[in-house]
Amino acid sequence: MSIFWYYNQNEGIETSNKPISLTSENSETLKSKVKPKNSRQLFAQDRLLHEFNMQKNPLSGTIPMEEKQREFDNTLSIKQEGRSNRTTSSTYVSRGPSNLGGRTRAFAVDLTDATSNTLLSGGVSSGLFRSTNGGTSWTKVSANDEIHNVTALTQDPRAGFQNNWYYGTGEWTGNSASLGASYNGRGVWHSSDNGLTWAQLAVTSSVFESYDSDFDFINALEVNPVSGHLFIATVGSIYRYDGTNFTREQQSSGWTDVIIATTGRVYASLEGSGVWTSPTGNGSWTRIAQNGTPTAWASTGRIVLAEAPSNTNIIYALYENGNSNAIEADLWKYDLSTTTWTNYSAKLPDEPGNDSPGNDPFAIQGGYDLVVSVKPDNENFVVIGGTNVYKIENIVNDATFVRIGGYANNNGYALYSVGGVNHHSDIHALEFDPNNDDILYSGTDGGVHKTVDISAATIPWQSLNNGYVTYQYYHVALDPQSGSNIVIGGAQDNGTTRGGTDAGLADNTTMQSVFSGDGVAVAIGRLSTLTNYQLYVGAQQGIFYRDNNGYTDIAPANSNSQFVTYFYLDPDNNNNLYYAGNQTLYKTNSATTVTPTTWTNAGTLNTNENLRTFATTRGTYSAASSYMLIGGNNGSVFRFDDPANTASLSAAVNITPSTSSSGSIVSGLAIHPTNPDIVLAVYANYGINSIFLTTNATAASPTWTLVEKNLPAHSIRSAAITTVGTEIIYFVGTARGLYSNSDPVNNNWDLEGANTIGLAVVSSLAYRPSDKKLLIGTHGNGMFETTVEGSLSTKNFNKNTDLYSFPTPTLDVLNFRSSTIDFSKEIAYEIYSLTGKSVLKGTLNNKKIDVSRLNSGIHFVNLRAANTNHTLKFIKN
Missing domain, CATH: 2.130.10.10 (YVTN repeat-like/Quinoprotein amine dehydrogenase)
Incomplete structure (x- = not known):
């Protein structure tokens, strides 16, 4: 969601948002053409309004979710019925981009892979992708005939259960319900074969009526490492799923988040209701933060949480504070052993020099991009994301967070780049590698990137956008x-x-x-x-x-x-x-x-x-x-x-x-x-x-x-x-x-x-x-x-071939004869009714097809193989 832009004549490949070298005069001329908003939150609203106006029912002024459900159901019916009009579908080939990535909110490294080569990542309007070679290539594993939407992802961490994965759908914008949302979801999906195939958890299926189901929008998913229960942070609620039943554990409104310590203790944040904790997540909840408690806590919107893997007593909370043209978030650290909060908001980045709206000071676009993560071996090493990504290696002793990704600096809007590889702005996911505490992955509006040494003085990033086709x-x-x-x-x-x-x-x-x-x-x-x-x-x-x-x-x-x-x-x-x-x-x-x-x-x-x-x-x-x-x-x-x-x-x-x-x-x-x-x-x-x-x-x-x-x-x-x-x-x-x-x-x-x-x-x-x-x-x-290919018609049958079918009419078997076609090769066939509907398909066996099951009438049969594509008309008695 860039407000500022630069054009690029660089002939490199991944150069999104990277400026060309300009003289200061040309640079000023370009900047004078930019029409910035006072904050990127307002700019984000422009995009949402654009999409909302395109979808709303002009009579009611709202997006009719029941129509979206009907749209989806109609689509599945059309797919199941097969082709009813044109007998030939054109062949569609991807044009990419295979080297650039789009908006990514969900990412995880497979715990069963000690090499960290198995990765899963989801695009907000793209679906779920899986890599088995560390991001060198990706395969889309969510179904093409389902919603292309992934916003949350988790794996069961328990030994013996790690083949179980879950992903959630529906991107909540944080704006008023009257605006609707960019991408409505259809609940939670489950895989029991380590992410290869997926099926919907039926109870979470939305019927797309106006906010009919909390599972329309899912912010976060976590599996309790002790009980195995799945926790789902939806809009306004925290749910627990024990494998059979769903229980609403917490309810408020707006943004939510959930994290679970290795002890099984659950923490949940709810917009307008603060931060809560439970020893198991099964009841017994205690509120540990709300506005005014602790003193100076002043959340106005989204709250995101992160646990410190090296100390199960420590969590961090990063929340929207309602500021504009100033640091837009506050950061706190909680110690369960002493039940105390420490305010580290003063260490959030506000870099020297000119402010850049939506870039510096620390900006989060109204919670659109907001994430916090803790280095697994150091409870004081914290990484945060807004429009940019920053780190602080010792939050107790270091003065401030340091920029390590997103935009290059606070002097403009060129992308952060080290070694010729750009990182991207708008940070949504920050995940440490479970097998190497120094490796960090990021999910952004520019796809997936990886750095191999988060402690380095200068952080280079590797692009993992290799066949991760997620552009919008x-x-x-x-x-x-x-x-x-x-x-x-x-x-x-x-x-x-x-x-x-x-x-x-x-x-x-x-x-x-x-x-x-x-x-x-x-x-x-x-x-x-x-x-x-x-x-x-x-x-x-x-x-x-x-x-x-x-x-x-x-x-x-x-x-x-x-x-x-x-x-x-x-x-x-x-x-x-x-x-x-x-x-x-x-x-x-x-x-x-x-x-x-x-x-x-x-x-x-x-x-x-x-x-x-x-x-x-x-x-x-x-x-x-x-x-x-x-x-x-x-x-x-x-x-x-x-x-x-x-x-x-x-x-x-x-x-x-x-x-x-x-x-x-x-x-x-x-x-x-x-x-x-x-x-x-x-x-x-x-x-x-x-x-x-x-x-x-x-x-x-x-x-x-x-x-x-x-x-x-x-x-x-x-x-x-x-x-x-x-x-x-x-x-x-x-x-x-x-x-x-x-x-x-x-x-x-x-x-x-x-x-x-x-x-x-x-x-x-x-x-x-x-x-x-x-x-x-x-x-x-x-x-x-x-x-574009035309529909099959008798006008172009049998050109340049002596292919014949017999007998016609036929009662049960259709035979073929030709001196120019090699029947020893595999030849696929597809038979269409007179109306063009596909009624039978398979592979030719000994120059014949069993057509006994077909209805009586005129049919067309299409034979296809390498260098062979012929169609004949025949009559079935």
């Missing part, structure tokens, strides 16, 4: 050049990344950070040679730059912006660039040379709403036929004819679907690549009509058809219209995966990439008609791409 993209874009593999994306708190071997990267999953801050809209332009392309990048709240052999600030002078900066480059006419200044549209026909003062102000829509979503007709620009679609944050869709030449938005035509909802967010607009009359418009909010199709978009008053079909409860985040031959294939990205349909008026939508994309939030889609390339941006699992 808002927007993605393709290079307009056909065949190019260059891609770009704007990610939450991780700026803008560029990928592709054509951009000089090692492979197509490796990404390079090219701009920092919170990533926003992105674009790639091509105006001359194949090696000369331009990047259009930005950051939160209006920041907008062009990279054309050097970065240039091009945000329109005196313009305002929403949290996510929206701009749009016509993908086929790269001189035409548009910028959303809240309600005002700025435009230029000179994208490569425009300056802040040379934009044309095209005014506002007559509905006076913020501009959010854009699409333009594809192909060579024509003043007579080209147009732009504009979607707003109040549900409106406008057609702006000849946008390159028309001076004012006052000429735009309101073509909003009549059954859409006022106050909703237009999240995606897509225009057919060659037929400008065909348009898809989608809305993100829950509880409203969300997918509309028109086939006369250029008419004075287009006719829209609601085509939700089996997606009535889904939050629709993005849209694309693709073509293969004469077939039109529509795609929508949702909060629960990617879907396609070749006839949405009559047919249901099919889930795409079930085993790759899964149920990830598909926030952005970009399509290049010239080579059928579709780029998928997810908010939690990076990017995917595919070359």
Whole structure:
């Protein structure tokens, strides 16, 4: 959650948020463009409001959790039913980033592995990952067809039970319930095979009604090393699970935390209620801290706890104190043997020199990032995390905490870097290695890192983001050049990344950070040679730059912006660039040379709403036929004819679907690549009509058809219209995966990439008609791409082959004959009904398939092997 940003021309790989070398004059110029908040807590609120407004029911003003449940249930039904519309699913390949990581709150080292090579780590919107080689590579072990969300993780520490793991879901923001939360959870998940497979603890399953279950949001998990009971810190409660029953042990409101000493003594913190302890956690609770007791204790929000493994009497409490533009937390140490607290708040960091909001003094963004940990062999060696990570080696004698990660220093917002490896800001997890007291792991908004000597004078970090694909993209874009593999994306708190071997990267999953801050809209332009392309990048709240052999600030002078900066480059006419200044549209026909003062102000829509979503007709620009679609944050869709030449938005035509909802967010607009009359418009909010199709978009008053079909409860985040031959294939990205349909008026939508994309939030889609390339941006699992494949049809059956099936009609067995196909190789088959539903699949056995179980009627059989992909029609009697 960066307020400040720097752009980067460094050709290294992991360079997120790292500034280029600037002269002092250039540096001052850059800083003058930044629009900081008074505190990062307010900035975090902007992001939450952005996400809340995109999901809320515009009629009730709240996020209807029952709709989220229905969305999830619908998705599982669609997956179980199989493909009902298109008989072919495209093949989806990850584009990474494999070398960069995203927001991570949960991390643990496997106690059964004396080498510390087995690690588990969870992304807030990415799922759970497991490594068996110390982070050299990772495998996703949480199910793709479940919620992609992990916020807490623990292992049973008892000998003989350490194959049992638990992870919790749901990220609590600490804000009011009216705002909802960024990532609602679905309870607690359990593994009995050392983290390989997982099943939900059924009692914790949320039904997604408005805060219907405490298990919607889980802050921490711990297993008692004596009793084996699982303790769950949810929003407002501490629960104990004995393997059969759940018991609420403590209740308050807001943030909670729980830790357990090796003796089995349990400590719990509750926002508004202080710190409590129990010898076993099974009743007999005693409050040991609350506001005013001890004197000067003044918690205003989240409280996090840490035990000292070397002394079971010692714990630390770090809490939000409500300050702004000052140290934002207090730190206390408790000694059970004397029942006394010692206040060490004066030792929290406030570095000499200028203050940097959200960086120094010690900042925690309203509790968004707040963690404390104690070195296992030294009760006085403490490490804390907020926006940065700090250590104090002897809290009794040392004067203050020392910065060891996050931002480099308090003079700006470049990332901490030693030896060419960056650490990342916004610290959520700090875990010491159980086999080596000097090794510390961190989970941050930049993934997972490790340092091997926490006592060193200078702390270097190693990146463990190797196949830990957890980036949260808002927007993605393709290079307009056909065949190019260059891609770009704007990610939450991780700026803008560029990928592709054509951009000089090692492979197509490796990404390079090219701009920092919170990533926003992105674009790639091509105006001359194949090696000369331009990047259009930005950051939160209006920041907008062009990279054309050097970065240039091009945000329109005196313009305002929403949290996510929206701009749009016509993908086929790269001189035409548009910028959303809240309600005002700025435009230029000179994208490569425009300056802040040379934009044309095209005014506002007559509905006076913020501009959010854009699409333009594809192909060579024509003043007579080209147009732009504009979607707003109040549900409106406008057609702006000849946008390159028309001076004012006052000429735009309101073509909003009549059954859409006022106050909703237009999240995606897509225009057919060659037929400008065909348009898809989608809305993100829950509880409203969300997918509309028109086939006369250029008419004075287009006719829209609601085509939700089996997606009535889904939050629709993005849209694309693709073509293969004469077939039109529509795609929508949702909060629960990617879907396609070749006839949405009559047919249901099919889930795409079930085993790759899964149920990830598909926030952005970009399509290049010239080579059928579709780029998928997810908010939690990076990017995917595919070359769109058409549905199987009789028009392309049996090309370049003498493959035949017989007999037809057949009653029980379908045989095959061919002189060009090698039947000694393994050949997979899949049979589809006339409606396109998959009804049978397997491996060909002796050139035949048993079809006796099929219903009577026309079917299609597809045979696939290396260099073989053929389809035949047959009739089953």
